[in-house]
Amino acid sequence: MKQLLLSAMLVVATLFGGIAVGPVGVAGAQETCSFPVTETDATGTEVTIEEEPERIVTLSPSAAQTMWEIGGQEKVVGVTKFSTYLDGANAKANVSGAGMTTVVPEKVVAQNPDLVLAPNVIPDQTVQTLRDAGLTVYKFEESESIEDIYAKTELTGQLTGECDGAAETVSWMKDRVNTVEQAVSGEDSPKVLYVMSGGFTAGEGTFINKIIETAGGTNIAAEADISGYKQISNEVVVQQQPDWFIVSAGMEVPNAYSETPAAQQNQTISLDSNYASQPAPRIVHPITKLAKTFHPEAYEQANLTTTTTEMGDDTRETTTTTDSQDGATGETTTESGGQPGFGGVGAVVAGALAVVTLLARRE
Structure with a gap:
């Protein structure tokens, strides 16, 4: 079994420019924890x-x-x-x-x-x-x-x-945040309002603001010099003309905001407050959701990975779409300068990649 795994890794290394042969895991992972620890x-x-x-x-x-x-x-x-x-x-x-x-x-x-x-x-x-x-x-x-x-x-x-x-x-x-940043770079920034009950919103210095900015949006509350969680007047909201409303699950947008592009085009995004309001790993989920909504084409393009492999007269180009929300890999298309499909060598590469991918999968 060990020989098979080594062979698979060597095949991939030979065809794709070399990989580090060693324990399969996360690149740059820390060493095993040691105790005592003092911080x-x-x-x-x-x-x-x-x-x-x-x-x-x-x-x-x-x-x-x-x-x-x-x-x-x-x-x-x-x-x-x-x-x-x-x-x-x-x-x-x-x-x-x-x-x-x-x-x-x-x-x-x-x-x-x-x-x-x-x-x-x-x-x-x-x-x-x-x-x-x-x-x-x-x-x-x-x-x-x-x-x-x-x-x-x-x-x-x-x-x-x-x-x-x-x-x-x-x-x-x-990985997911980098994908979002790549997707939104250079894109137009839509105006966004985070809607809370009682006319409150999230301004500068809040995690909601960080999420909006990272996802490629402009927080109109921050633009209106609101910091922290404070009330925003209906007049200011209409004056700022937000393109999107963000709400927590179950929250409704006030009728007073009806004269805005977000209301007229019914552009409201619901976020899980357990993720959006907590400084913890799942904050990447609302960031990704907003980026995919604000910039769908750019986000999809940022998830396209193209690998071109040349082997003599046989050239293959593989494009893989990966959804950074959950790491799922989408459709893969392969064009070959030789026979259709993977061919003999391509099948070996695919098999080798499958073995290595399986070993690297989180348990």
Whole structure:
């Protein structure tokens, strides 16, 4: 079996210019995590984790989502109530309190965790209360950019013993964001309004604004000098003439916005707020959805990969369309200067590629 795999890889290397022969995995993946690990957190405290944690409590949906994405969900024993959208999170202990109470320290302590992951919105006093109870708590800095989310994902992997999963997740994120950036580069930027209840919207300095800009849109709230989450008047909305409305699932656009291109052309996009509002890996999903909607042709073109292979008198050009939303590979067409289809050598190449692709697939 090993000889077959090596042969397949050598075939691909010979025909396509060479590949690195070694363990199959994510390019640039980090080495296996090592413990003890010490990192300084947002409170200025040097937090040392002596051994790989087996019981983890997450105090925010973003921390929980990150653990799910990097493959560490089995280690999580406690979550907050706003994390229940994650598959299997209902089976974890709920450490939230009633109403808007984010966290109940006694519930966290009761889970006997090896590590507690706290977002920047958790008060330092709560963090100290948990530390005084003998728990190891790491409080994250605020994420202000997509690059910050990359870094936080990798750091979470280091702290929890999930380095490989974190590296793979960041690679997946960067691939999709890079595709979006390539697609929207040079394209006209449509005007966009994020519609919230009560006339509120998301302006400069919000993740919604980052999502809109990355996807190739212009946030009219930011253009109107609105920062954070504030109200925007109906008059300003109509004056700005947005081309698109963005809403959370179930939200409706006010009738007061009827005199805008977005309303007249019925151009409204619904986003999952669990993804759009959290500084965590799944933020790439709303970015991709918006880019595909704003710039469909450019996005499709950015996903076209053409490989030309010359072998003597036989030249083949293969074009593959990959959807960066989920990594699915679309239709592949092959034109051959020799016999139709792959031919003998082409079939060997296809088989070799299939073997290597199968081995590289995430488990």
